Amino acid sequence: MKFKNISVLFVILLLFWLALNNSLKLPVVLIGIGVSALVALLFCSKCSLFNDMKFSPKALVNTIMFLVVFFIELVKSNIDVTRRVLSPSLPINPGIVEVKTKLKSKFGRMLLANSITLTPGTLTVEVIEDSFFIHWIDVEDDEIGSASKKIVEKFEKYLEVIYG
Amino acid sequence: MVNTILTIALAITILSIGITMVRFAIGKTAIDRVIAFDVMTIASISIIAILAWMSGRVIYLDIAIVYGLLSFLAVIIIAKYLEKSL
Amino acid sequence: MEIIGAIITLFGSFVLLVASIGLVRMPDVYNRLQVGTKATTLGTILSLVGLAFVVPGWTAKLILLIIFIMMTNPVSSHVLARVAYFIKIPFTSRTVTDKLKLSDKALRIEHEPK
Structure with a gap:
């Protein structure tokens, strides 16, 4: 290890x-x-950051898929931001919602929080144990379950394979 | 042709720094000013990269890397200070 | 090839312009952070990718710069949002919900001794 x-x-x-x-x-x-x-x-005699990283071919495929999904979401989020900024009425409906994650490893959770920040309309405010508190520019749903499904799941399924 | 387009891109980036200066001046809270500072430094990274192409010196990209590192550290340290945990 | 790269760079600078306009127009700190992070990240990435098309010999350094920006930019915005919440900067009046205040975990964190 x-x-x-x-x-x-x-x-x-x-x-x-x-x-x-x-x-x-x-x-x-x-x-x-x-x-x-x-x-x-x-x-690095005591560090434990990469403990849960896996190096199987399946993990490699998932890393590439994760990057592709991430870049598509980044472009989508910028189109969304441009639309909101340039429309005269400023269509925002902000709020902080709570979502749950299943990831355990530190590095995987950092990647998840960073990806959430760069996807459409969401910004990670605070991480406490296994719940992320997220500032959402247009709140559609403030239940924990359905908000988690909308925000977290698209990245979590890839990160779960890579970091366990 | 390339030179013209990149000059226009440089001018637009400088214009965006100018608009960010408005937020930096009116501010309201310290966090607003830190955000404006962050946006200005990141825009200047791309200005430095375009200037590196215009003067043909690859060494300017190293300056951009160090500049980004220092602005990241500055934001983290200011945040820690405002949180009163420094 | 060079023309395509230059056009990508031009596009990136337009995204940076959107970021600065949003920074002036948005009503509170959290919304400004949203616009500031997303638009500046994509704008800088597009500018640098365009330059990599213009000068293929610089690709390694530009990729280094892109990875660096992608890793550090969300972290700094997360830290700023967290600080803004804990020194109690007010939300805009259009805010609909605040789950962090309702949660008992948040209260416990605030009462923790430094």
Whole structure:
């Protein structure tokens, strides 16, 4: 488990270094490997962020599906925002609703909260245990069950496979 | 052609920073001003990227990365301060 | 190819313009945060993607910048919304419901010692 955390952090740091340098020359790659191994070993001896991450082919397929759904929702949310901002009567109907999530892992919940913030009309205000409090620009439903279905479910089904 | 379109894009982005300045000036609460600051820094990241193309220097993109990092840290620290938990 | 990239960048700057107009027009802090986060994220992503079409050699750095913005922007808006709620900035009069105030969990958090 410890080895997995360190190796995931090592790969992320190495990719960051290579993208920042924008080259694949031997000295650049060697320095990158050395420094990222050192940083990963020194600073990730106790971290548990990537514990629940899975690396099966099914998880990979779900990651790609998640990204596709995420970008479609991002574009949709911007069309929605543009419509609201530019119409003269300012059609808003805001409120804070509560939704429940089934995700347990920290990283998965962070991704879920970030995706909720970037989807049409919703903004995560507070996270307490397993309920998210969400500012919704146009409240259609303030029951926990049906609001969860409308906001959370489209991302949760992919994140559940990736992070368990 | 490309140069013309990118110049127009640069002008529109600068105009959007100008409009954000209105919110920064009238404000009402501190949070409003922090939001306006956040929007201005993110718009300036894309300004820096367009300027990097115009002057042909890839090093400006590194400045954009560091600038984004610093503005993120600034927003988090101001929020912590307003929450009285710093 | 370069023309397509430039047009994408132009489109991104229009989205940024919408963000700033929304920031001026919206009635309270939470709605301004909604507009500010979504529109600036997509606007900056479109500008940078357009530049990646114009100069293919810069793609790696631009992708780094895009991932960075996608990760940090929602986090900062979440932190600001949370602070705005806990220092009791008022909602607009058009707000219909506030489940966080009704929930007993929220009260417990407020009474927790720092």
